[in-house]
Amino acid sequence: MSPRIPAVGVVGAGAVGQAVGAALVSARLCDQLLLASSSVDQAAALADDLNDMCAGIGSPVRAHAVEVAELRSCPAVVVAVRARFTNTRSTDVRMGGMHANAPALLALAEEFRGYPGTLLVVTNPVDLMTRLVAEASGCARVFGLGSSLDTARYRLTLARLLDVPLDAVRGHVIGEHGDAAVVCASTTTVNGTPARVPLEQVRSELRERPGRISAGIGRTRFGPAGALVSALRLVLGVEDGVTELSALYDDVCLGIPLRFSGGRPLPCVPPLDEAEARQWEAARSKLRAAYRGVRGVPSQPLSSGRNS
Numbered sequence: 001m002s003p004r005i006p007a008v009g010v011v012g013a014g015a016v017g018q019a020v021g022a023a024l025v026s027a028r029l030c031d032q033l034l035l036a037s038s039s040v041d042q043a044a045a046l047a048d049d050l051n052d053m054c055a056g057i058g059s060p061v062r063a064h065a066v067e068v069a070e071l072r073s074c075p076a077v078v079v080a081v082r083a084r085f086t087n088t089r090s091t092d093v094r095m096g097g098m099h100a101n102a103p104a105l106l107a108l109a110e111e112f113r114g115y116p117g118t119l120l121v122v123t124n125p126v127d128l129m130t131r132l133v134a135e136a137s138g139c140a141r142v143f144g145l146g147s148s149l150d151t152a153r154y155r156l157t158l159a160r161l162l163d164v165p166l167d168a169v170r171g172h173v174i175g176e177h178g179d180a181a182v183v184c185a186s187t188t189t190v191n192g193t194p195a196r197v198p199l200e201q202v203r204s205e206l207r208e209r210p211g212r213i214s215a216g217i218g219r220t221r222f223g224p225a226g227a228l229v230s231a232l233r234l235v236l237g238v239e240d241g242v243t244e245l246s247a248l249y250d251d252v253c254l255g256i257p258l259r260f261s262g263g264r265p266l267p268c269v270p271p272l273d274e275a276e277a278r279q280w281e282a283a284r285s286k287l288r289a290a291y292r293g294v295r296g297v298p299s300q301p302l303s304s305g306r307n308s
């Protein structure tokens with residue numbers, strides 16, 4: 001029988017926070033869902049809506065609005081905040097949030113100093129924000145979500161292009177959750193046999209898919225929510241398996257496959273061919289350089305109470 005998870009926390013009641021909340025309620029992964037956002041009113045509104053959903057589908061999960069400090073009681077907390085800013089980028093889109101989001105993430109990290117649980121960062125640019133939160137909080141278990149979503153999209157795309165079932169496709173997307181993602185085509189298999197990967201078609205779909213979703217429905221939300229529920233199962237030790245998360249690897253945070261056993265992660269980066277190794281090094285250099293731009297930003301005090 002799966003262990004019971006008393007509570008999962010979510011900071012940020014926007015598109016991703018809402019979808020994660022609905023996914024957790026449906027998955028019945030935890031007894032309680034503790035929600036914090038830039039205002040208690042916003043978190044309370046989401047809690048009410050999710051509890052209405054619970055009543056409708058007979059889910060035992062109960063959602064509550066709390067202050068950020070109260071999330072420390074949860075074994076895992078999802079960080080899905082986004083500062084207000086207008087992203088005008090057409091390439092390296094996720095990097096557009098770097099300077100706007102860093103102060104809020106730093107303030108959150110300070111709230112979580114000494115926290116013994118797991119922080120799962122979603123806020124973009126996720127590889128930089130994960131490292132920022134890990135260093136500023138000092139917490140040992142900080143992971144970023146991005147490459148597992150890229151991997152899900154990769155497997156879906158390949159299954160469609162090769163006309164095979166999704167479950168037959170095994171492969172990883174690692175590196176940056178962004179333009180420097182590395183598609184591990186050389187180790188990708190279909191039914192256990194090395195796959196012929198139409199790389200250009202795959203890359204163009206991975207590049208265009210998030211923008212197409214955002215253009216159509218405002219934000220990507222359900223894909224990240226699915227990836228988060230899977231990651232939570234692994235980090236909480238509900239099940240064992242492999243997922244691609246951003247984690248500190250040597251001196252850079254970037255997406256790598258992690259094998260979780262009883263909630264403990266072990267990096268398992270696949271062998272890379274020459275081209276993939278070059279892309280991997282390029283991702284590492286890019287993230288190392290970009291991180292210098294966020295280190296040392298002043299933290300922004302967290303708002304609380306019943307503001308709008």
Ligand SMILES: NC(=O)c1ccc[n+]([C@@H]2O[C@H](COP(=O)([O-])OP(=O)(O)OC[C@H]3O[C@@H](n4cnc5c(N)ncnc54)[C@H](O)[C@@H]3O)[C@@H](O)[C@H]2O)c1
Binds near residue numbers: 037038083097220
């Ligand atoms: N890593 C991924 O795979 C992935 C996928 C989708 C979205 N994202 C990122 O996730 C983040 C959230 O996206 P979204 O679409 O939900 O944004 P959103 O604008 O819909 O919601 C953001 C929420 O954060 C809250 N917030 C802002 N500052 C806060 C603070 N200091 N403390 C507490 N709450 C605060 C806002 O009130 C809002 O509820 C963005 O950075 C987005 O780029 C990442």
